[in-house]
Amino acid sequence: MIPFSRSPAWLQLLAHRDALGGKTARELWRADPARGAKLTVGCAELALDFSKQPVSEETLASLCALARERGLPEAIAALFSGAPVNTTERRAALHMALRGDEHTTVGGVDVLPEIQRGRERMRMFSQAVREGHWKGATGAPVRHVVGLGIGGSSLGPKLAAKALHAIADGPQAHFIENLDPAEFDDTVGRLDPAATLFVIASKTFTTEETMANAASARAWIERSLGPGAVDRHFVAATASPERATAWGLAACNVFPFPEWVGGRFSLWSEVGLPVAIAVGMTAFDRLLAGAHAVDLEFRSKPLERNAPVLLALLSVWNRNALGCASHVVLPYAARLTGLTPYVQALEMESNGKRVDRDGTLLDFATAPAVFGGEGTPGQHAFHQWLHQGTDAVSSDFIVVARPMGSDADRHARLVAHAAAQSEALMNGVETPEPWRSCPGGRASTTIVMPALDPFHLGSLLALYEHKVFAEGALWGINSFDQWGVELGKKIAGSILPAARGEGTAPDAATAHLLSVIHKLAQSG
Template sequence: MTSPLSSSPAWKALLAHRDALAGATAADHWQASPERGAAFTFPCAGLVVDFSKQPVAPETLALLCALARERQVPESIEKLFTGEPVNVTEGRPALHMALRGDEHAKVDGVDIRVEIQREREHFRAFVEAVRDGRWKGATGKAISAVVAIGIGGSASGPQLVLRALAPDHEGPQVRFAANIDPAELDQALAGLDPATTLLVVVSKTFTTEETMANALAARAWLEAALGPAALAHHVVAATSRPDRAIAWGLPECNVFGFAEWIGGRFSLWSSAGMPIALGLGMAAFDHLLAGAHAADLEFRSTPLERNVPALMALIGLWNRDALGAPHHVMLPYAARLEGLVLYLQQLEMESNGKRVTTTGEPLDRPTVPAIWGAPGTTGQHSFHQWLHQGTEAFACDFIVVAKAMGSDPDRHARLLAHALAQSEAFMDGLDVPDAHKACPGGRATTTIVLPSLDAMHLGALIALYEHKVYAQACLWGINAFDQFGVELGKTLAGRILPAVRGENAALTPATHHLLGIIHKLAQSD
């Protein structure tokens, strides 16, 4: 539904309810109902999600679910899974879920299951050949290092998974080059032997400027050591435009396709996830898919009142638009989940950082809050001071792993104690006479508990946030699957680049001034 949120009867009822609550906090709700925990805690795909420290009452959830039905969220979920063109501005479906289950779906009347299976078997055969040494480099040596070249979701998704599941990594080492800053590729290639290195170039269009510039530089590095014929032994591509990869010089068998209906920030489940499979193996990759599929099934079939991704979306909307919280802070209490914040920044802010509805009408309410954060306990020694005593409203998600992730159960117990302490402090605060030491509390938090940090539960966690994003887009009436704002900067950079190189180019006065400063400092001793 694309009508303005402010004109919605269900939204008006929610605002009246907010006013009637008169600023009641989660602590107030707990005091009124000591059994609140069970009523606001829900399982999903092996995870457990506790909403009991959110400033919501049972009536709040009921009204939020009524809003979701008025905004046709259940119908929109079904449209997502049945392949309707939910990416309305580009006329495409968004069927990344089809990559991780066995359900049939059609695009333009064609069942896509056969194509998915064909690509997956091509992918599987290559991964296994590299990992067991049957795939040889140009000199006959096996591959021992992989350099993944891609940016955005093509990099952040695989990086998140490989870091999170690092103890399971027993394949070739995997390095990443995402930034066009030449220092990043230099560092990724440093110390590697071209004869035992595989380059994996990931670009949906195979025209992404940063990726293709880095790919050309890495190709030159390979060919300088091994000659042009080495390309077929040392470079593969994941792309929705195999024709461009082949024109670039790759054999057809080195190109692993994925469909146009898979967005970059939803692509780790496709051949874009090849760095994951190469590093961890196909069994781990399959478990990652299975965990995500379990979350898919729950999102599609569970009533809104118990549907965890939908509830995350609804409570997020409540915090953002009813309570005015412009920040959402991610607090994973697991060092190996350090990549989650960057991944979710793109997933949420690129998807829902929009200012018009799907029909192009200006929005009358804010959309996605700023997503940021860091792993605990590290963040406690940087920005938690702001969280406890700052003046800005925010909501946050704690992500906690029940089973120890390292060699020392005692330190894991300390980690859990800190997570629980922060959660309690955000809700209850500290009421003391000394104003410098007082903490107001009343902060809105959700806690997601994983039994263990493994491929299955990580897949479920990622999919849970994917579905939250889509549900929120439906509530706001926006398209979660385009990113035209990203394109503006690319276009301007193409116009400015000749001037940076010292050539004539038309620049705005402000850009001409700033480039002059840069050129002057670049030439100084």
């Protein structure tokens, strides 16, 4: 395939950009007051308002032509067929199968029966814990479930548990992901070991941070309840069940998931067990259903009205045509505090790549830096930079239509602030005092959820998943590997003896840094 930066459709888009002459969304609105309806699309009951993006109908038509030239429809079909789209690891990326009921084959094997067995085991176990039938070693019911994972094995479940807190009626969910022992101590220090269940989530069951926390958790349980208590206080979600049993878990305490489920996409698998325990499997099924509804639309809708595809195309437009090196995720919902880091990992770990699928060095930019945080606190932190900073930036606002609390007026205030921020980013303001002026012309999309409930949360997360895949397909990169993550892990292993004071680091600069750290550690 011709490289992205030299493809005819992309070159045509650059010419179109130049012809637009830097027209902003504000100017486009003035030219076409009906553009709002034209540039708002639905997806699984979500509404996406693209009208504050600096694009015309001609821009969108040209972007869709780019998608066809880059083979995006064929890439979507390959993704859902179980083809090995993760080319460097020769694996399928079929996490979508976890939330539907279609028959799909991987390596010639129908995976639906395996998925259904896993889901039924989750249902039975979560129900047993919630109803008090699964008890701890002393006979006490479980009141706390602690997820031990990192990256996708923690970000997704942690996000969902917080987002769905209003309907959580089971054991309270907690998550420990940091290697820093302070996080472990601060979490378990508030818990009763007799009423605590740990869920170890690791695809390989070798992830350093997760296994270190699991070892600390086992020691904490054994000190309080004795060595025989492990089987009543630990279960595991993993693609390596033999390692989990070697660690000391009974086979019935291990919830396997398939190798073709990547960490960033593992919420939908047995890794979501803490969420199912906290909110119930019926709610978890609704989470899956919302995601599945987006899957169906991503597969079937024409590109021109396909919400994940349009998100991806506008991202590419902002990144590669308009030079937006940063993208900001702004959920106006306190319970969506975990959304920004989730999208950050999804985008930057998937598409933070510098070579294409053939290993050829790219001559264009890929994933932007993603950051943000929930409104309205973010307005008093980094929004100043959004409005008056010197860098081009694009934004996603996420707004929940129905009140999330008991005070409808405060919810109306929240909605007003979200609408005001997107308007201010688009229009800006000119004043005689230059320090008060804001240039405007900042691109944004607003995603409106009818309610913050399991179905629409599932829809929102799947929307972002498919956006990121479509971006990678347009750029010609593999969105499913993460070799950059592996480098630091490997180096850390070689440094560890020196960090313990048992030798010298192999690199002079690192040896110097460790000497500084050790001196300060001893100075107290």
